[in-house]
Amino acid sequence: MVWKPDRNAKTPIYKQIVEYIELGISSGEFSADSVLPSERNLAKELDVNRSTIVAAYEELQSLGIVERKKGSGTRVSTDIWGISRKRIPNWGRYVEDGSFLPNLPLVQRIRSEVQKNDLINLASGELSSDLMPTDQFRQILSNQPFLENLGYDHPQGNEVLRDTISTHVKEYKNIHTSPSSILITSGAQQALHLIVECLLKRGDAVAIEDPSYCYSLPVFQSAGIRTFLLPVDEHGINPDDLIALHKKHRIRMVFLNPDYQNPTGSILHLSRRKRILELSTEFGIPIIEDDPYSLTSYNGEVNPTLKSLDTNGNVLYISSLSKIVASGLRIGWIIGPPQVIQRLADAKQQVDFGHSVFPQWVASQFLGSEHFTNHIDMIRSQLKLRKDVITSSLKEFTCNQVDFYSPQGGIHLWCRVNPSINEYQLLEESIKNGVAFVPGSIFGSKKGYIRFTFGRGEPKDISKGILRFAEALRSLR
Numbered sequence: 001m002v003w004k005p006d007r008n009a010k011t012p013i014y015k016q017i018v019e020y021i022e023l024g025i026s027s028g029e030f031s032a033d034s035v036l037p038s039e040r041n042l043a044k045e046l047d048v049n050r051s052t053i054v055a056a057y058e059e060l061q062s063l064g065i066v067e068r069k070k071g072s073g074t075r076v077s078t079d080i081w082g083i084s085r086k087r088i089p090n091w092g093r094y095v096e097d098g099s100f101l102p103n104l105p106l107v108q109r110i111r112s113e114v115q116k117n118d119l120i121n122l123a124s125g126e127l128s129s130d131l132m133p134t135d136q137f138r139q140i141l142s143n144q145p146f147l148e149n150l151g152y153d154h155p156q157g158n159e160v161l162r163d164t165i166s167t168h169v170k171e172y173k174n175i176h177t178s179p180s181s182i183l184i185t186s187g188a189q190q191a192l193h194l195i196v197e198c199l200l201k202r203g204d205a206v207a208i209e210d211p212s213y214c215y216s217l218p219v220f221q222s223a224g225i226r227t228f229l230l231p232v233d234e235h236g237i238n239p240d241d242l243i244a245l246h247k248k249h250r251i252r253m254v255f256l257n258p259d260y261q262n263p264t265g266s267i268l269h270l271s272r273r274k275r276i277l278e279l280s281t282e283f284g285i286p287i288i289e290d291d292p293y294s295l296t297s298y299n300g301e302v303n304p305t306l307k308s309l310d311t312n313g314n315v316l317y318i319s320s321l322s323k324i325v326a327s328g329l330r331i332g333w334i335i336g337p338p339q340v341i342q343r344l345a346d347a348k349q350q351v352d353f354g355h356s357v358f359p360q361w362v363a364s365q366f367l368g369s370e371h372f373t374n375h376i377d378m379i380r381s382q383l384k385l386r387k388d389v390i391t392s393s394l395k396e397f398t399c400n401q402v403d404f405y406s407p408q409g410g411i412h413l414w415c416r417v418n419p420s421i422n423e424y425q426l427l428e429e430s431i432k433n434g435v436a437f438v439p440g441s442i443f444g445s446k447k448g449y450i451r452f453t454f455g456r457g458e459p460k461d462i463s464k465g466i467l468r469f470a471e472a473l474r475s476l477r
Contacts, residue, residue: 157184260410
């Protein structure tokens with residue numbers, strides 16, 4: 001065999017081998033029922049690992065091109081063109097070739113690890129069960145009769161819930177809107193997905209924060225969207241950076257998380273908010289404001305959202321109950337111009353025929369009751385307690401070897417470790433010790449950072465988790 005795989009090509013070597021053998025069979029170089037080289041011999045001839053040949057032969061077998069029998073080797077199928085031949089779908093190829101990209105392997109690994117009961121989870125961005133209003137929900141279900149129609153609801157979501165949300169955002173965030181400008185979604189994640197899929201096209205340039213949760217999402221890459229980074233400091237992004245990006249790349253949309261930003265916990269300064277809105281109007285760039293955390297401010301003061309300052313209708317506003325009530329309720333919303341909301345609602349209906357009726361009813365009852373105000377007060381005090389526990393534990397157990405920005409709200413702590421320490425090795429050692437966090441590079445371009453999430457753990461577990469982390473840190477240092 002004269003042919004050799006191209007090691008510089010983007011196509012995996014095993015796929016190159018598959019393509020070469022397929023071509024050889026179709027050209028007659030490998031005739032029907034001929035025996036192909038053994039795995040070991042072909043691996044030696046092509047100077048590749050035997051596992052590469054195994055992968056190639058297995059794919060050829062799944063395509064029905066070759067037959068493999070233990071002790072007899074691998075043969076070209078005698079009935080390769082037969083119409084009666086039964087073939088097994090090559091599910092591996094389907095999985096690899098799908099247009100919607102999977103999560104990063106490390107993200108998948110962390111999600112798998114945190115399912116273990118003996119591991120302290122400082123990675124997942126959600127509230128612990130004791131911070132969720134379970135008793136209040138039981139009371140609502142006991143006292144309020146459920147009289148809603150269980151058929152398909154309005155494409156934009158239940159009108160009573162949308163009316164409740166319009167009252168809620170006016171009272172808590174000074175956002176004036178109407179039910180016709182609201183779309184109920186399955187959390188903020190679906191809202192982001194709908195916006196990317198419906199309002200952008202392949203090749204468009206968007207600006208996202210660096211670091212940011214958006215950076216970790218494959219939805220942009222799946223849709224062929226080009227992302228450009230806006231560095232985040234303690235006061236959020238710098239509007240001048242947006243000007244520079246737009247001049248160079250003609251930015252079509254900006255994604256921002258202004259309050260207690262994930263992962264840094266920073267707050268976008270009021271003067272910067274106003275300047276960004278000015279630039280949005282000057283350049284005609286829509287702003288996507290993702291606001292899951294503003295009501296978690298520990299002192300009870302809620303910063304003016306971009307949407308509340310928006311007088312021109314340039315902001316699409318996203319929020320949800322996931323980070324302040326219960327992640328499993330799956331209630332989020334988008335507020336924007338009616339024509340945009342109708343477009344997104346049409347897409348959502350194509351996917352799921354509208355949101356589930358029952359959680360919408362529960363959410364409306366809870367948001368419109370006195371329970372909500374009491375619950376938010378409790379959330380603020382409990383999250384501040386957990387933030388104090390994690391920051392004091394880091395100071396005590398790591399001997400000030402970890403720098404961090406202490407947030408004034410939210411559920412995340414952004415930490416800087418010694419740059420010489422590999423954050424992935426640190427994660428592996430920490431998991432061995434029984435605690436998980438998220439390496440900072442998942443969220444952006446900066447190295448030597450990690451994110452702890454303290455909303456999910458009880459105070460005693462948070463302290464124990466940081467002690468385990470400190471032991472892992474010492475073992476590497």
